[in-house]
Amino acid sequence: MIRMLLSVLGPEHAPPVRRTVALMTVTGIVEGLSYALLVPLLRALLGSTPGDAVPWLIAFGAAFSVFAILRYRADLSGFRAGTTLLRGMYHRLGDHLARLPMGWYGGNRVGEVSALAGPGVLQAMGVIAHLLAPFVAACVTPLTIVFVILAFDWRLGLAALIAVPVVAVIQVRTGRSSAATDEEAARRGTEATGRVIEYLQAQPVLRAGGRAEERFRLLDDSLRDLQRANRRSTLSALPGVVGLTFTVQALFTVLLTLGAFLALGGEIGAAEVVAILVLATRCADPLLSLTDIDGKLRGARSVLVRLDALLRTEPLPEPPEPVRPERHDLEFESAAFTRSGRAVLDGLSLTVHEGQKLALVGPSGAGKSTVLQLLARFHDVDSGAVRVGGVDVRSMSTDDLMSRIAIVFQDVYLFDGTIEENVRLGRPDADDAEVRAAATAARLDEVIERLPGGWSANVGEGGALLSGGERQRVSIARALLKDAPIVLLDEVTSALDPVNEAAVHEGIERLMAGRTVVMVAHRLRTVERADHVVFLDGGRIAEEGSHGELARLGGRYAGFLEPQIA
The missing domain is CATH 1.20.1560.10 (ABC transporter type 1, transmembrane domain)
Known part of the structure; x- marks a missing residue:
């Protein structure tokens, strides 16, 4: 004992x-x-x-x-x-x-x-x-x-x-x-x-x-x-x-x-x-x-x-001599990943050039969110490699990797504190002007103006005192303040009302500007803004190309978005 x-x-x-x-x-x-x-x-x-x-x-x-x-x-x-x-x-x-x-x-x-x-x-x-x-x-x-x-x-x-x-x-x-x-x-x-x-x-x-x-x-x-x-x-x-x-x-x-x-x-x-x-x-x-x-x-x-x-329980291993990439292009090389005995990704190979916007589309369970998780090294691949700027993420320190990535999830969690405290999580050492600028770019200032406490308003546990769209604006402001060169977006506009969706889209546009972006998306409005689209199914690439090319092809991608086009 x-x-x-x-x-x-x-x-x-x-x-x-x-x-x-x-x-x-x-x-x-x-x-x-x-x-x-x-x-x-x-x-x-x-x-x-x-x-x-x-x-x-x-x-x-x-x-x-x-x-x-x-x-x-x-x-x-x-x-x-x-x-x-x-x-x-x-x-x-x-x-x-x-x-x-x-x-x-x-x-x-x-x-x-x-x-x-x-x-x-x-x-x-x-x-x-x-x-x-x-x-x-x-x-x-x-x-x-x-x-x-x-x-x-x-x-x-x-x-x-x-x-x-x-x-x-x-x-x-x-x-x-x-x-x-x-x-x-x-x-x-x-x-x-x-x-x-x-x-x-x-x-x-x-x-x-x-x-x-x-x-x-x-x-x-x-x-x-x-x-x-x-x-x-x-x-x-x-x-x-x-x-x-x-x-x-x-x-x-x-x-x-x-x-x-x-x-x-x-x-x-x-x-x-x-x-x-x-x-x-x-x-x-x-x-x-x-x-x-x-x-x-x-x-x-x-x-x-x-x-x-x-x-x-061992954390993911840290490299003894971390390598810092000079670029921010992304690459999956024959990446395979299994969870609970099920192959989520099966030999996935794709490249995202620096500054390019990639949209991942596909049915539920196709492996889209897993791609984002592997890029952020929530897991390690079973085989193959995931690279940032030509460097395997396993050869980078976790702090260095996360400093280069801003993530906006579909389900946003806010800590029980003020709006300002939650935005500052993106970069705690930012000055007040930078925090206000990020909030304005995410159209969070509109939310702050109508809240009784303004910047000091408490968001509640998990952000329960804010609506889903308001929480998303806080999350986007946080990502804008971080100013990371790589942005990962996971269906951030799903289940939002039209007003909040428009505001969130505007914030996302500013967040994506000049950055390497990988986004999981189902909305036509979001996919149209991507430079390249990959349709995943069963952990493999079924179709890829630009939105216009895949729409004209009339294949699985076109059928997937057809209800929205109609």
């Missing part, structure tokens, strides 16, 4: 954890040794001269005071280490997530990352602050007491010592039998988190369809699966709980019987037997708490395993 924790935290956080564990171990040993003073204390107290117990009582008080101070220091060290590591873990996780390629963020990643970054990290780091001290005490203190009993009477000590491997075997077997069910419960929890997020995001659709009051079947099924998984996890731990309880009770019974037998035979005093039974009782409480602590530790370990797997 500690090794896994240190693996997740990284080597720089190992020393405080090791110091905390060492302090907790010493505290557990001191606690066990302080209880050893109960034997001479009770022997004197129950003997013929009870006054002889006073020195032992003072010694016991002093030993307990030392234990109390150590326990305070150990708990404080645990809390301090826990809060420090929690902050460090969030920084490490955030830095790693920022380095992972954009292509990694798909599928159920939102639910997975939400579950890990939220309650998952708190649960894992809570091991140091809340679970480590009682766990170490539950292991070290009873073991120390067993050796204390062994020192006073080898027969009673040997009987107590036999229980040690039994308890260890029970804990190991319980952990192994629960591992699979705990993992399933964790997986179901991640799925349920994703379904909850999906349910919240689907509210507009559900309400528009008059189904807001209905139960969401996918969420219900996910929660039922989670309930069943948690039930199986609990039942798998039940034999360990029963076994540990039985072992502790059996140990006490054996010590009581053996102690009574030795006392009746005159081989040991009754006071010693009582004292040793008191020590055995002090063993019972921490041992019985192991069941609850172990369950929480298994849950934390499951989170640590997933955190470790996430942190071991």
Whole structure:
């Protein structure tokens, strides 16, 4: 468990954890040794001269005071280490997530990352602050007491010592039998988190369809699966709980019987037997708490395993000696890319000359957006090459590549802040005049004028307080401010009203001027502005040429745009 924790935290956080564990171990040993003073204390107290117990009582008080101070220091060290590591873990996780390629963020990643970054990290780091001290005490203190009993009477000590491997075997077997069910419960929890997020995001659709009051079947099924998984996890731990309880009770019974037998035979005093039974009782409480602590530790370990797997996910490799291209023409050479076992691009070869505007057209699933993603290196091709200015994107540093590319997506995400803050993401060091100029070029100034707060107006989470067209204008202003030589556009005018579409088109025209542009487009108005058109189907080029040439050809491209022409 500690090794896994240190693996997740990284080597720089190992020393405080090791110091905390060492302090907790010493505290557990001191606690066990302080209880050893109960034997001479009770022997004197129950003997013929009870006054002889006073020195032992003072010694016991002093030993307990030392234990109390150590326990305070150990708990404080645990809390301090826990809060420090929690902050460090969030920084490490955030830095790693920022380095992972954009292509990694798909599928159920939102639910997975939400579950890990939220309650998952708190649960894992809570091991140091809340679970480590009682766990170490539950292991070290009873073991120390067993050796204390062994020192006073080898027969009673040997009987107590036999229980040690039994308890260890029970804990190991319980952990192994629960591992699979705990993992399933964790997986179901991640799925349920994703379904909850999906349910919240689907509210507009559900309400528009008059189904807001209905139960969401996918969420219900996910929660039922989670309930069943948690039930199986609990039942798998039940034999360990029963076994540990039985072992502790059996140990006490054996010590009581053996102690009574030795006392009746005159081989040991009754006071010693009582004292040793008191020590055995002090063993019972921490041992019985192991069941609850172990369950929480298994849950934390499951989170640590997933955190470790996430942190071991390798980002796309960076070249040891990055190459900086001198031009901004684009090229795909026999590029092949597979996702989830399906060939998305199959030997694609095309060239976009510097300053040229290329339109990608084709049916859904043809690989159009994948072309943009490969250019921005959200993924690496399985074979072939993608080049910028004659340089393979894998030979460029990620920062250099992204500095040359401005991307405007169909679905624009804005951060919960002001309009100005969202525009400045394009180039944070831009002065106010440059920001205003970019906003004017994107016709965002029209939106700013009618908003109550103007530039200081808050856009809400994800830009929820703005319309789709207004969000697109912010995105175009951001791209204009970045002033990158390569522009990637992904169906930016789909689902816009005529007024916003006209404004967005005007902004895009200014954005494309003098730049190398690759755009995914379905609208005739957009495609007509392209210098070259490629019709993709099944990850291959079915037709290519200018808009006029393909329209006169009367092939698949012409048929694809025919409804708009009509």
